[in-house]
Amino acid sequence: MQKKPLLALLLAAALMNGCTDHFPQNPVQEDPSAFKEVAGVDLGGVAAAEISAYDPASKRLFTVNNEKAAIVDVLDLSAFPAVTKLKPIDVSALGGVANSVSVSGGKLAIALEAANKQANGSVIVLNTSTLQTIKQITVGALPDMVTFSPDGRFIVTANEGEPNADYSVDPEGSVSIIDVNNGYSVKTLTFEGFEGAYAALATKGFRKFGPKATFAQDIEPEYVAVSDNSQKAFVTLQENNGVAEIDLINGKIVNLHALGTKDINYILNALDPSDEDKKVELRNWPIKSFYLPDAISYFSVNGTPYVITADEGDAREYSAFDEQKRVSSLKLNPVYFPNGDELKKAVNLGRLRVTSTRGDFENDGTYEELYSFGGRGFSIFHAADMHRVYESGNSLEQEVIKAGIYDDGRSDDKGVEPEGVTVGWMNGKPVAFIAMERVDAIGVYDLSNPGAPQFLQIIKTGDAPEGVLFIPQDKSPNGKSLLVTSNEEDGTVKFYQP
Structure with a gap:
């Protein structure tokens, strides 16, 4: 039988996976399990590198830097792997902290919270080549993430609406939709219309628990993924x-979709809950955990749309309200926890942080169930109905342990703490890059079968990767797939290629 040319085979695979938008015109086979660091730049200290976005037209990378003031660093990648730092964009006079950036069609969008964090924030749109401001648009309180839709028509922000420290001011969480094609008109959506659905959502793991907060105030949008059709x-x-x-x-x-809880008694969900047991040992325990995802990314396989979440976990921790408790400090109902005293030892569950807002059935200070924070892995859902088709169990942590980089000092909190996730296309296949804040690493997975992702590689990064960005071959400055991490604790930006 006559063999088809490699290009024809690759294009056929791309069409079959519905990913022609992600497929370069002159594709070169790459190994997604062989990423290595090829360049890096140091932008400062803590908070000097948080989220990055790339403009293929100007070959510039834009990185949020809040170390000393609200700026966006501009990095010239035109001679990559040489990286040249250009004059930064100073937005400090326009508001408070810059939280996120996104690029589309020669436009850079910057999400900027207000100087008063509980007031409405804004999105600033600039030309990526001239860096001249095109528009500043008011959005909801604390825009924590901004993204363009794939077609460039919409700019969407997740406005977290966090309360102040004493919880005396708690703005409503919201999502703002900016229509670029309609003069940057903006519509900000809030969640009061779903208050009547809370009882049903709560049975499926949805949480509303802020002191005296209305449903709309309690909602805290974090991260946005937009479908391929925008x-x-x-x-x-x-x-x-x-x-x-x-x-x-x-x-x-x-719609609002509740994400349920993870049963740590299930054999594949075993975890290490103690930072004082002087060993790394994954075991099953009579507890559950809320997934509490941070980043989310959208992808399609064979025409079926999916989303993937990084199930980081997060707790509300304010001067007037802190939901976190150590298991050792709680009174456990002996009917539900007959070996409660043993569980409360530091080498067992005693050190684990759990929420005080769930599990006390009778509100009498005695707990019948325990709920910790985060999934310590990632989940994949059918985008059509948000039915979970895959949950990583403890497999991600097992790979980290095998790599010898697990941080036992975080066992009592959220483990490896997956915070960021993005999906890129290589060789006509979707590849996930999952950033783990507490082990300074990226987990790489082939998502060709979303119900059974294939582990490919662990990549060491800078300290605490906050942003993870994939630049495909056809948009990369040197024609090779490029992975970029923005590392918030050491202020570095690292570049990786296969």
Whole structure:
């Protein structure tokens, strides 16, 4: 039988996977399990490198830097792997902290919280070549993430709406949709219309628990993924343990999806809950955990749309309200925990942080169930109905342990703490890059079968990777797939290629 040319085979695979938009015109086979660091730049100290976005036209990388003031660093990658730092964009006079950036069609969008964090923030749009401001648009309180839709028509922000330290001011969480084609008109969506659904959502793991907060105030949008056809957005509501589904065309919230809980008694969900047992040992325990995802990314396989979440976990921790408790400090109902005294020892569950807001059935200070924070892995859902088709169990942590980089000092908190995730296309296949804040590493997975992802590689990064960005071959400055991490604790930006 006559063999087809390699290009024809690759193009056929791309068409079969519905990913022609992600496929370069002159593809070169690459090994997604062989990423290595090829360049890096140091932008300062803590908070000097948080989120990055790349403009293929100008070959510039834009990185949020809040170490000393609200700026966006501009890195010239035109001679990559040489990286040249250009004059930064200073937005400090326009508001408070810059939280996120996104690029589309020669435009850079910057999410900027207000100087008063509880007031409405804004999005600043600039030309990526001239760096001249095109527009500043008011959005909801604390825009924590900004992204363009794939077609460039919409700019979407997740406005977290966090309370102040004493919880005396708690703005409503919201999602803002900016229509670029309609003079940057903005519509900000809030969640009061779903208050009547809370009882049903709560039975599926959705959380509403802020002191005296209304439903709309308690919602805290974190991260946005937009569908390939630019019609829907999926927004993580991290502290609430949910995902909001947004109709971008009609500008409305169409659904809230509760994400359930993870049963740590299930054999594949074993974890290490102690930072004082002087060993790394994954075991099963009579507890559950809220997934509480941070980042979310959208992808399709064979025409079926999916989203993937990094199940970081997060707790509300303010001077007037801190939901976290050590298991050792709680009174456990002996009917439900007959070996409660043993469980409360530091080498067992005693050191584990759990929420005080769930598990006390009778509100008498005695706990019948325990709920910790985070999934310590990632989940994949059918985007059509948010049905979970895969959950990584403890497999991600096992790979980290095998690599010899697990931090036992974080066992009592959220383990490896997966915070960021993005999906890129290599050789016509979707590849996930999952950033783990507490082990300074990226987990790489082949998502060709979303129900059974294939582990490929662990990549060491800078300290605490906050942003993870994939630049495909056809947009890369040197024609090779490029992975970029922005590392918030050491202020570095690292570049990796296969």
